[in-house]
Amino acid sequence: MKLLAPFLIFLALLITSCSDPSAFSGTIQISGEDDWKRMVYLIDPIGFDGIGKSYTGTIIDSAVIASDGSFAFQSMPDAPEPILLQVAIQQQGERFLNKLGHENPDTDNYFPILWKNGGQLRISAEAAHFQRSFSLEDPTPENAALLELRNIRQQAHQDFLARAADEHDESGLLDAEKAQMNYRQALMQFAQETDHLLPALTAIRWASIEGDYERIPEFMVAQCERWQAARPDHPWVNQLCRYGNREILPVLKGDIVPNYAMPMLSGDTVQLHSLLGARLTILDLWASWCAPCRLENRNVLGPLWEQYQEQGLQIIGYALDASQKVWNGAIEKDGVGRWLHASHLQGDDSPFFEVLRIRTIPANYLMDGSGKVVAKNLHGEELTHFVQDYLGNGK
Structure with missing residues (x-):
């Protein structure tokens, strides 16, 4: 495997005014093999969606790294108030200059900074570990917050x-x-x-x-x-x-789960709220092909049912399945026919999932006797402990 030699970047940036052609300038010291373009790119993410996203931001300036390591951006945006920009480098052969790595904060090739007219920044970084090693001398409070965030993300x-x-x-x-x-x-x-x-x-x-x-x-x-x-x-x-629009997000904690008509394993169609337990109901969203769902059926839901069914616990399994035979087989094999089961048998086109506005399993909603969500997406020991505490405390 070819090992990258250390590639240290030291950018000494003096920002004066947007009209100054050297408003964002510095030097880049390169030692060893050169696997990086001799360019630094300044990328405007355009909006919230573009923060950290590859191929989305607009390159508003680029600077050649000269043989002596010097560079200078020529076109800084006017920013009476702080704006977020992204400084990036690219490897040799990379076609897309607005590519931003987001796989690993140890090696990601960019860093977000806040720019405002008249500010002053002094930056240093190591190319092979650009985001991890990125530092600012005397950062503003906002830029210091970004550095803190980087540290949190890395850990x-x-x-x-x-x-x-x-x-x-x-x-x-x-x-x-x-x-x-x-x-x-x-x-x-x-x-x-x-x-x-x-x-x-x-x-x-x-x-x-x-x-x-x-x-x-x-x-x-x-x-x-x-x-x-x-x-x-x-x-x-x-x-x-x-x-953050609650109308398009999944049903929230504190909301009432809609009283939806549930097509039951028995062949009946029953309104959801009529099936609720006296104190707590686990609405388990699963499928026969979902391995962790099946494991939880056997190892978590089964023991909870045995211990708490007489203390006001109900379990309703809703399956994202398309085959009646496969669905029935999974219920029988897992030994979970002791509690209620429902499914529209429409696979990924489940209308109940549309009502809940979710797409991902395993998932669950824990509801009180009125159908209000008291907890969500608890699994394994977390689910067991919640049920124990909730029913044990007489809620």
Whole structure:
């Protein structure tokens, strides 16, 4: 394997005014083999969706790295108020100059910075570990927040790698999802605690660069409401709130699950609310082909049913299946016919999933006697402990 020699970048940036041709200038020291283009790129993400996203941002300037390592951007945008830009480098042979790596914060090739007219930045980084090594001398509070966020993301990613199991193993799929959620939680906590809008939006994007917030809808609604109140004039807040719209997000904790007509295994069609347990109902969303779902049927839901069915627990399994025979076979094999089961047998086109506004399994909703959601997407020991505490405390 070819090893990259250290490629150190030192950018000494003096930012004066947008009309100054050297408003963003510096030097890049290169040692060893050159596997990187001798260019630095300044990318405008355009909007909230473009933060950290490849092929989306617009290159507003580029600078040649001269033989002595010097460079200078020529076209800095006018920014009376702070705006978020992305500084990036590219490897030799890369066709798309706005490509942003997002696989690993140790090696990602870009870093977000906040620029404002009259500011001053001094940056250093190592190309092979651009995002990890990126530093700013005397950063503004907003840029210091971005550096802090980078550190949080890096640590959270290391924890994710340490905790994620083999995704091809039944239990490993759930372990990997839990590790991914822990990673997200670290970024979400930063977004909840920071007072700076653009770093918060960066954290939200880093929590799911694909823009998939199905598993964290309550967080997205809260962030929308928070920044609508604090910065209603900022266009990126409106873009955030397209994702934080409770009307398009999955049913939230605290909501009442719709009283939907459920086609039961028995052949009857029954309204969901008439099936609820006296104290707690687990609405388990699963499928015969979902390995971790089947494992949870046997190892978690079965024991909970045996222990708590007489204390007000109900379980309703809703399957994302298309074959009556396969569905029945899974129920029989797992030994879970003791509780209620329903399915439209329409596979991925399930109308009940459309009502709940979800696409991903395994999933579950825990509801009280009125159908109000008291918890969501708890699995394994977390689910067991919640049921024990909830029913044991007499709620």
